[in-house]
């Protein structure tokens with residue numbers, strides 16, 4: 001058994017904890033236990049498996065936090081812990097996993113911030129942290145992941161200014177497929193770039209740098225506080241297939257010839273969208289099914305206008321105002337019963 005390099009037990013009906021015996025399989029390179037019904041914690045001794053290249057424990061009922069010892073698996077290329085009940089913080093020490101290409105911790109209960117040290121994991125190509133309780137500022141540090149192909153931080157509580165993507169021109173377009181093909185470790189890496197920062201509290205203008213990511217195929221910034229005019233450079237995004245900027249505070253016009261891709265701009269009360277031959281129409285005049293939502297956001301916009309959000313403030317005070325105004329908005333919205341109006 002000690003010679004076993006690959007343990008592939010996915011889609012079984014294993015229940016109970018991860019058997020400790022697994023951590024004695026010293027030569028193990030791939031541990032696939034996804035989609036079982038495993039509960040309990042990830043064994044601390046997993047860090048003894050120094051040859052591991054892939055850990056896939058996704059789709060179970062695991063709880064507790066990620067043991068710090070996991071950094072013992074220093075050759076790890078892929079860590080998939082998504083769809084569990086894991087919690088706790090992402091430890092700054094995890095930057096020791098500096099070969100990691102795929103980090104998927106989506107659909108758990110992780111909290112805290114993305115530690116700045118993680119910026120050092122330059123090999124990361126796929127990062128999915130969506131559907132957690134992560135918070136804090138998303139700032140330039142995540143842009144250090146210069147090989148990123150897929151980034152989703154959606155459905156968390158991140159705030160701060162949307163990163164600028166200013167110095168990312170050199171993003172590599174070709175995907176490095178994991179080396180050990182025989183063992184079937186290939187993650188389905190998309191050849192395009194997909195970025196999803198939706199449903200957080202990010203604000204600021206549409207980052208110019210994003211438009212220079214020529215491989216950008218999917219961009220979702222919906223349900224944030226993105227402001228300002230939609231940039232003309234939208235036209236230069238030839239690979240873009242899906243753009244969701246709905247429920248923000250964008251202004252200006254979207255010309256009919258700008259949107260070759262499917263774009264969702266609804267819920268931006270000050271934005272005008274030109275439909276072919278019909279001229280520019282305000283989004284509030286759109287179909288009645290979206291109207292209620294748009295109205296609610298319009299209310300939100302009015303409240304924000306009474307604040308100082310649209311003025312250019314120093315970064316720190318802007319954050320404070322943003323947070324304060326958002327708090328007021330939320331308490332108002334709670335009292336504003338949608339069904340009764």
Ligand SMILES: *[C@@H]1O[C@H](CO)[C@@H](O)[C@H](O)[C@H]1NC(C)=O
Nearest residue numbers: 023044045046047048049069
């Ligand atoms: C396995 O890991 C545990 C906990 O980290 C440690 O105490 C133990 O010495 C390790 N065993 C071996 C054989 O490395």
Ligand SMILES: *[C@@H]1O[C@H](CO)[C@@H](O)[C@H](O)[C@H]1NC(C)=O
Nearest residue numbers: 061062063064085086087109
């Ligand atoms: C998830 O973990 C929390 C504690 O972190 C626990 O209270 C809850 O019951 C767990 N849920 C499931 C479905 O296991």
Ligand SMILES: *[C@@H]1O[C@H](CO)[C@@H](O)[C@H](O)[C@H]1NC(C)=O
Nearest residue numbers: 113114116136137138139141
């Ligand atoms: C980036 O965010 C972290 C928290 O996530 C914070 O500690 C750090 O000061 C921020 N850096 C900048 C340049 O804003």
Ligand SMILES: *[C@@H]1O[C@H](CO)[C@@H](O)[C@H](O)[C@H]1NC(C)=O
Nearest residue numbers: 154155198199220222242244
């Ligand atoms: C964008 O994100 C929102 C919220 O996370 C989601 O509901 C929506 O379906 C996404 N849009 C697209 C086009 O994928």
Ligand SMILES: *[C@@H]1O[C@H](CO)[C@@H](O)[C@H](O)[C@H]1NC(C)=O
Nearest residue numbers: 235236254255256257258274
């Ligand atoms: C789009 O249409 C506007 C006028 O409606 C025109 O000024 C602009 O050059 C057009 N852009 C492209 C890329 O065709």
